[in-house]
Amino acid sequence: MVHPKSCDSGYHQIPRFSKEKIRHGVSLRGLAALNPAIPWANAQGYFLSLLRSFVAAQRNDFRGSRCDTVRFTDNSFTSVPRMTEPIAYLNGKMIPISEARLSVFDLGVVLGASVTEMIRTFRHQPFRLDQHLIRLGHSLDRVGFPYDMPSDQLRAIVTNVVSHNCELIPETHDLGIIIFITAGQNLTYLGLAGRQQARTASVCVHTFPLPFELWIQKFNDGQHLVTPNIRHIPSESIDPTIKVRSRLHWYLADQQARQTDDSASAVLLDHDGNITETSTGNIFVVHGGQIQTPSPQTTLGGISQQVLSELARSLGYEITHADLRVDDVLAADEVFTSSTPYCLLPVTRFNQQRIGTGRPGKVFGRLVVAWSELVGIDILDQIRTGAAERLKTANLEMADCETNG
Numbered sequence: 010m011v012h013p014k015s016c017d018s019g020y021h022q023i024p025r026f027s028k029e030k031i032r033h034g035v036s037l038r039g040l041a042a043l044n045p046a047i048p049w050a051n052a053q054g055y056f057l058s059l060l061r062s063f064v065a066a067q068r069n070d071f072r073g074s075r076c077d078t079v080r081f082t083d084n085s086f087t088s089v090p091r092m093t094e095p096i097a098y099l100n101g102k103m104i105p106i107s108e109a110r111l112s113v114f115d116l117g118v119v120l121g122a123s124v125t126e127m128i129r130t131f132r133h134q135p136f137r138l139d140q141h142l143i144r145l146g147h148s149l150d151r152v153g154f155p156y157d158m159p160s161d162q163l164r165a166i167v168t169n170v171v172s173h174n175c176e177l178i179p180e181t182h183d184l185g186i187i188i189f190i191t192a193g194q195n196l197t198y199l200g201l202a203g204r205q206q207a208r209t210a211s212v213c214v215h216t217f218p219l220p221f222e223l224w225i226q227k228f229n230d231g232q233h234l235v236t237p238n239i240r241h242i243p244s245e246s247i248d249p250t251i252k253v254r255s256r257l258h259w260y261l262a263d264q265q266a267r268q269t270d271d272s273a274s275a276v277l278l279d280h281d282g283n284i285t286e287t288s289t290g291n292i293f294v295v296h297g298g299q300i301q302t303p304s305p306q307t308t309l310g311g312i313s314q315q316v317l318s319e320l321a322r323s324l325g326y327e328i329t330h331a332d333l334r335v336d337d338v339l340a341a342d343e344v345f346t347s348s349t350p351y352c353l354l355p356v357t358r359f360n361q362q363r364i365g366t367g368r369p370g371k372v373f374g375r376l377v378v379a380w381s382e383l384v385g386i387d388i389l390d391q392i393r394t395g396a397a398e399r400l401k402t403a404n405l406e407m408a409d410c411e412t413n414g
């Protein structure tokens with residue numbers, strides 16, 4: 010796993026504490042939420058350790074304390090954990106992201122046997138978290154990994170990781186949130202003595218600051234999509250409606266697309282020659298006011314695709330599913346893609362040919378405005394200013410990071 014650290018990856022080094030955070034008292038329930046992997050039965054142990062912190066604070070002696078500061082407010086005490094580094098949840102523990110390590114025996118590494126979700130925040134709040142958790146539940150049902158964490162517990166973990174890590178990014182920036190769950194460890198490497206680890210899924214929740222600089226050029230000028238000769242995995246092999254991490258075919262397809270144009274991304278055809286999706290997004294084709302997107306049987310049901318459907322309806326458009334061919338895309342007035350981290354991006358070139366006017370279209374523009382109204386921020390402005398700020402902080406030029414977004 011890669012461990013982004015502090016400001017290199019867009020996190021501040023110096024923590025900012027919100028008044029709300031400081032006001033939150035630590036109750037036993039709050040503690041269980043802070044580390045939801047700890048069962049209620051252990052809450053007593055937690056309470057004792059807090060009591061020790063309390064006594065240590067009284068003595069002005071923090072040795073042995075789990076907390077960096079213990080404050081008193083309204084006859085209650087509030088713990089503020091160390092905030093100098095983003096945290097992650099991994100297999101029962103909240104840890105600094107730099108300590109989040111997955112075993113090389115893990116089937117997520119060995120086989121790519123892992124299901125995942127990517128969520129994002131708007132104004133530091135997870136967006137459509139329930140819908141992402143429902144899709145994750147669907148993925149887990151289909152793969153049958155040895156995983157049994159209740160959804161509420163996972164939701165609490167996400168909420169805690171996000172509220173901690175949002176303190177480390179500028180107020181106007183947002184986070185991507187990753188959940189991944191693997192099939193556990195490889196029994197062949199462990200032997201029978203390790204069967205318990207082989208029967209326990211690995212669970213991780215981590216975040217990353219959204220890399221606006223990777224999208225600004227594409228937002229302004231549009232993406233170039235290319236259909237490589239690599240096809241989408243047939244649904245008989247891997248059901249495309251589950252969000253999985255086994256993605257070598259996507260990697261190879263994007264590599265092939267970049268041989269055409271360094272900034273191009275792949276959109277895969279299925280074995281019948283129908284358009285499916287990109288490695289990170291759903292595609293939409295506009296013909297005379299009609300918006301079409303490929304079949305839900307051959308693609309992942311995107312959460313941003315659902316958002317776009319709702320927004321389009323509110324603007325008087327209907328998004329329908331259709332089998333789309335390369336020629337349908339080339340003949341379109343407009344094409345765009347949707348994906349959780351960037352919301353929506355225009356497509357202005359397809360297989361090296363211009364789409365429509367060659368510029369981002371009118372329907373796309375209306376949907377960007379509607380999406381911005383829905384989430385209460387101007388999403389284009391956030392990408393523009395966020396990109397400029399992140400490039401400045403990292404001392405990079407736009408030309409350094411135009412590719413691979």
Ligand SMILES: Cc1ncc(COP(=O)(O)O)c(C=O)c1O
Nearest residue numbers: 289290291309311312313348349
């Ligand atoms: C293959 C694929 N299609 C579509 C999407 C878009 O899904 P969402 O809108 O939920 O991000 C993703 C997201 O990563 C994806 O991996």
